[in-house]
Amino acid sequence: MFAIVNYGLGNLSSIRNMCRRIGVTAEITSDPGLIAAADKLILPGVGHFRKGMENLHASGLKTLLDRLVLEEGRPILGICLGAQLMTRHSEEGDTTGLGWVDADTIRFREEGLAGLKVPHMGWGEIAVSAGNPLWAGLPAEPRFYFVHSYHFRFQQAAEVAATARYGYEFACAFRKGNIFGTQFHPEKSHKYGMRVLENFYNFS
Amino acid sequence: MRQVRIIPVLLLKDGGLYKTVRFGKDNYVGDPINTVKIFNEKEADELVLLDYRATAAKRPPDFKKAAEIAGEAFMPMAFGGGISTLDQAKQVFDGGFEKVVLNSVLFQNLPILEEIGNIYGAQAVVASIDVKKSLLGKQKVYAVSGSKKTDRDPVAWAKTLEKAGAGEIFLNSVDRDGTWEGYDIPLIRAVSAAVKVPVIACGGAGSMADFEKAVREGGASAVAAGSMFVYQRKGMGVLVSFPAQKIKI
Numbered sequence: 001m002f003a004i005v006n007y008g009l010g011n012l013s014s015i016r017n018m019c020r021r022i023g024v025t026a027e028i029t030s031d032p033g034l035i036a037a038a039d040k041l042i043l044p045g046v047g048h049f050r051k052g053m054e055n056l057h058a059s060g061l062k063t064l065l066d067r068l069v070l071e072e073g074r075p076i077l078g079i080c081l082g083a084q085l086m087t088r089h090s091e092e093g094d095t096t097g098l099g100w101v102d103a104d105t106i107r108f109r110e111e112g113l114a115g116l117k118v119p120h121m122g123w124g125e126i127a128v129s130a131g132n133p134l135w136a137g138l139p140a141e142p143r144f145y146f147v148h149s150y151h152f153r154f155q156q157a158a159e160v161a162a163t164a165r166y167g168y169e170f171a172c173a174f175r176k177g178n179i180f181g182t183q184f185h186p187e188k189s190h191k192y193g194m195r196v197l198e199n200f201y202n203f204s
Numbered sequence: 205m206r207q208v209r210i211i212p213v214l215l216l217k218d219g220g221l222y223k224t225v226r227f228g229k230d231n232y233v234g235d236p237i238n239t240v241k242i243f244n245e246k247e248a249d250e251l252v253l254l255d256y257r258a259t260a261a262k263r264p265p266d267f268k269k270a271a272e273i274a275g276e277a278f279m280p281m282a283f284g285g286g287i288s289t290l291d292q293a294k295q296v297f298d299g300g301f302e303k304v305v306l307n308s309v310l311f312q313n314l315p316i317l318e319e320i321g322n323i324y325g326a327q328a329v330v331a332s333i334d335v336k337k338s339l340l341g342k343q344k345v346y347a348v349s350g351s352k353k354t355d356r357d358p359v360a361w362a363k364t365l366e367k368a369g370a371g372e373i374f375l376n377s378v379d380r381d382g383t384w385e386g387y388d389i390p391l392i393r394a395v396s397a398a399v400k401v402p403v404i405a406c407g408g409a410g411s412m413a414d415f416e417k418a419v420r421e422g423g424a425s426a427v428a429a430g431s432m433f434v435y436q437r438k439g440m441g442v443l444v445s446f447p448a449q450k451i452k453i
Contacts, residue, residue, distance in 0.1 A: 009323070013300035017275045046302065047324045117402050117425065119327035119371060122209050123249060143207075145250075145280050147302060147327045166206075188280045188302065190247045 002026035002201075003038030005065070007055040009047040009081065015187040022194050024201050032064050040200065041065070041074055045081035049105065049150070050093030052085050062098065069100065075178045077200050083174070083181030084150060092150050101176050103154040113167035119149040120166040126184070128162045132175055133203045134182075134196055135162070142192040144184035146172070151183060208419050208451040209249040209426035212433040213406060214239065215256045216285070219269050223430050224256070225382030227334070227350035233434045233442045236269070240276045246446035250280045252305065252374070252428060258286025259308045259348050265292070271299030282330055288313070293320045297328070305374060307332040308347045310365065311354060318369035330404075331370035333361055335391060336378035343391065350378040358391060359398045366399045373403045374428070380408025382431050384438040387414055392422030404428050410438065415451055427451075 004015050004026055012028045019026035026042070027034055035041065043065070045052055056062040068074040078086050087097045090105035097105065108118045125141040135142075144164075151170040154160050162173035164183070172183040180200065186193035214236065215222045221239055222230040233239075236253075243251060253273060255265035265286040274281050283296045284305025293316075296304045304324075309316060310331060320329050334346045335358045345356035362373050375395050377388040387408050396403045402425030405418040409429035418424040436443040 013271065013275055013298075014277070017300070018278055021278070046297070046328060048322060051323060116206075117400055119325070121327050121372070121402060122426070123207050147280065147325075149325065149327060185280070185302075188278060190244065190278050193278065 001038050002040050002042055003035045004028045004042045004044055005035060005061065005082075006030040007045070007052065007059055007061055009045045009052055009055065012044055015042060015044055015079070018187045018194060018197060022198050022201070024197070030059060030061065032060070035061075035064060036068060038074075040203075041068065041076040043076060043078040043082035043085065045079065045085065046147070047081055048093060049081065049084060049090040049097070050095040052081050053095050053097060056085070056098075065098070069179060073178045075200070075203055076180065078179075078181035079187070080148060080183060080185060083183060084152065086179060086181050087152060090150060100179050101154075101159055101174055101181070102156055103152045103159070103171070103174065105150050106153050107150050108166070109168070116167045119147060121147045124164045124166065124184070126162045126164045126172055128173075129160065132161045134173070134175065134180055134199050136199050136202075137195055138192060144182075144186070144189040144192060146184045148183055152181075205452045207249075208415070208453060209404075210415060210447065210451070211250045211252055211404060211426055211428040212243060212248055212446065213252045213254065213428050213430045215254055215430065216266060216269065216273075217255070217257055219266070221434070222256075223382060223434055227378045227381050234444065236273045237276055239434075239444050240273055242444045243446060244276070244278050248279055248446045250282070250426075251277060252282045252284070254283070254305065255285030256349055260351060261286075267292075267295050267299060270296070270301070274300035284330070284332060290316060290319050293324075297324055303328050303330050303372070305330045305332050307334065311347055314364070314368040317365065321369045321371065326369055326371035329370055330372045330374050331365040332374040332376065333358060333365070333395075334376045334378050335388075346378060359394050362395045362399050362403075366401050370401060372401055373399060375403055375405055375424075377407030383408050384410030384431060386410060387418045387422065389417060389422045392418055392424050396423035396425075402426060412447055412449055412451075419451055419453060
């Protein structure tokens with residue numbers, strides 16, 4: 001069973017429905033017992049970084065997730081804001097994040113965009129790193145849906161699982177052991193998105 | 205290279221989908237769930253769903269039906285029509301939509317753009333502008349599904365909305381709606397040049413060539429249409445479709 005962690009932000013039902021479509025039971029929940037009992041976790045989210053962290057702190061979910069993910073090694077997939085929250089810090093609201101991966105979340109640098117508009121919104125092809133279980137069965141440059149004004153900036157390339165290009169190249173997915181994150185939205189990316197969720201389901 | 209979004213616009217009424225002509229006469233075109241499933245198969249880039257009679261009927265939008273429809277969509281979706289409060293916007297996101305579309309409320313309450321943006325991000329807030337020629341022949345912004353004239357100029361209003369926090373401008377030509385006559389390119393060009401946020405062109409599309417024109421000549425960031433995606437051709441029967449071709453810039 002997947003637990004889709006509900007901390008009060010974002011498009012949770014679309015994730016649940018895509019899970020249902022690929023035959024995976026998924027529960028949208030903020031209940032600590034249900035979250036702790038889940039085989040795998042999804043940290044979703046669309047919204048403001050500071051609000052996201054405030055909600056994780058206020059609900060006590062941060063403490064729970066730290067334990068499950070860092071100490072017990074529970075597999076977790078962050079999506080969009082949910083993935084950004086796993087970084088150390090975001091420029092959005094100048095806020096400290098969960099700090100699970102060696103990265104920061106920064107706003108798109110306008111000087112590199114050559115006039116492109118922020119937010120980056122739309123479909124984009126990603127370049128995936130070899131050997132990542134999330135990308136099993138995907139073509140070389142699969143297409144995913146992005147909606148974001150901020151992106152990850154990694155210190156170490158080893159944790160970067162995929163890159164995308166919008167004006168300049170940026171990290172759009174990461175993996176560190178049991179911790180996965182995508183800037184794009186698998187639940188809104190048709191068949192490739194389904195494949196990524198299936199791959200996460202099959203990861204062990 | 206960047207792929208331009210091509211966006212079917214679906215109009216919701218009494219649980220069914222309709223298509224209007226010039227925002228007036230509407231015809232039933234099918235069941236929304238079936239339609240969305242077809243767009244899943246065809247891998248449409250994005251969908252816009254509008255409860256287009258809600259504001260005029262002075263009722264809240266049909267959130268229940270909308271959420272049911274969103275649950276079937278494995279592509280990004282925006283919802284609008286009759287949304288006038290932050291709480292209603294919240295219901296839209298909770299229902300599984302990525303974006304909320306606002307229109308009539310903005311003439312009374314501009315700060316709502318920023319209020320929603322502060323919680324969900326500016327990219328989730330789409331400001332819709334309905335443009336129609338007034339009796340004097342000048343293009344003006346209209347409220348309440350194109351039925352109520354305002355004194356706003358489309359370009360000035362787009363700038364105001366951007367400044368107030370709109371993440372995207374959904375630009376509709378009421379006069380072209382359902383006509384298959386092509387987009388109002390000068391209007392799209394004027395608005396696109398005036399704002400930095402993405403402009404979605406809507407109203408009048410009848411072919412891929414119209415999409416290309418809106419992007420290359422009008423400067424639109426994305427293209428939207430209704431009739432083209434739900435009818436075989438102008439004046440013909442219902443056929444849900446989505447082009448396999450892509451537009452890259």
